Amino acid sequence: MGVLDGKVAVVTGSGRGIGRGIAMKFAAQGASVIINDPGVNVDGSGHDAGPADQVVDEIKALGGQAAANYDSVAEMAGGENMVKQAVDAFGKIDILVNTAGILRDRMVFNMSQEEWDDVIAVHLKGHFSTIKPASILMRQQRYGRIINFSSSSGTIGNTGQFNYGAAKSGIAGLGRVVAKDLGRYGVTCNIIAPGAGTRMTATVPDSARELRAGSGIQGAASAAPVQESAYAGLRDPEFVAPMVTYLCSDDAWDINGWVFNVSGGSISVSRYPVAERSIFKPGHWTLSELDDAVQNVLLKDIDNPAPPRDDIEVPGRDIAARVLS
């Protein structure tokens, strides 16, 4: 008996990587799964039914139930189609996992409109296109599990990923609202910020990682451990699947609206942002009052994640600042 016996799931982007690992685990735990994947390249180009078909074959070979879907989540019709396919093929939809994503990394001052639009479309609109139709059915049946995929690139920040970081942080914000819109109806929505070595993370060149570290820029992207390390195997995307499976089980009925960081054998929950420090004045601050309170209280010993280089002239650091009034 599996914890997802009799459940029907849609997993977007499940032809490869983390999505595939989740779909395989779901099927092993008794769920019938719609394997959605248009089979694009990491940058979103191309089309290939192969990845989705292969995962369906693998699930069936192990005695499970699955059907392939090749729609793009970037269009409303795509999201609606795959939800409808779950109902047509397996009678209902209980679980929706939004793993699909692409990368178009570029420094913000070089980022094109298309690089912005495409990443926002697949990741952020791609969550809405599936959640909207699924939420109608989940609310009606008073049962549902939604899993969104965020990233530390959005929740913490990273260089060269203005589009991806914005989309991934937006997905976390979306998840928190969906949790509140649907919780009363027996539906939960949670968010995963994963860490894994997949086709997507392989595109971040080592030279970029080294450049970030060498420039003193704090960021989310860290190098994978070298193969000889005892920790190298923990980057396998399959490690993300158990927590996702648990969250989609009946047992997790009261877990709703949280961001879980899942990587290897490590699972952590992130707290909602809180006011870490405060300054207060019962009136309007002047700029010089703020300078005093901010520098000496609010931000004392708080770092700049990307401080200005030593060789540029910074007003306030190297040359005279305008006097505050």
Place this chain on the structure above:
Amino acid sequence: MGSSLEGRSIVVTGSGRGIGSEIAKLIGLQGGNVIVNDPGVNVDGSGTDNAPAEEVAQEIRAAGGNAIANFDTVATADGGENMITQCVDEFGRIDGIVHVAGILRDRMIFNMTEEEWDDVVAVHLTGLFNVVKPASILFRQQRFGRIIGFSSGSGMNGNTGQANYGAAKAGITGGIRCAARDLGRYGVTSNAICPGAATRMTATVPDAARDLRSSQGIQGQQRTESIVNQLRAGSYVAPMVGYLLTDQAWNINGKCFNVSGGQVSLSSEEVPYRSINKAGMWEIDELQALVPSNLMAGLRNPAPPPADLSIPGRLVG
């Protein structure tokens, strides 16, 4: 007239009304040059009206400052580029961009239309890209810049009926965090503000909705009552924004500040709070044992199902 921002040229989107107008006025009073951008739409994004931006620009000039009105929409690449270009054309340079512009199209997720989603994401989130991209080129070249994006507690904590707004506002915070890292080395700072104020936008949330949320036990933004009402004026948000634009704020980067009334808070980073660890693949039964008791202890469901709803997995009695 102060001179804290003497000669600094700043574009403020959505500054024809509300919080944006207060920021524009403060910049003007501190010797800065302002592009007062506002297409003058309704809260839902419909309609246009040049009057709000014109009036604010005139008010700034009447007080001795420099300001010019702009009526472009941030929702298009051209609109964003136009207002940046206008700043350079009129004032010779651009030193800062404050993106306040926003609309509301509130709807529960199961009822939200594609248009309601697209419109809100376009103005708030793509609007950020449309101004940050062109401005960042110039900021990087001149080794100076200030970027301020407006997020919301509704985005960072979540509020019912605002899937589009929450996503867009959280997205703005994520974009700001990334811009901070792309640009910090060049003497450019990027920060986000989560404001609290009573403006035309917040007036649209009906009291009935607020009462419904609290009676259903749904955590969310609460209405502020009684003597703190006067602290809800938009003018209280402006000083911290003005401060972030100054030279003195050169090392403040990648942060999110909650600003409301006389209070300025540093919003915590979304870092892990508690963890469970295993040197291998987790089994489901191990998670069943450890997640509720260890990982999630004390962390409550913000929208629990009512007691009279049958929930698989919830023990009865």
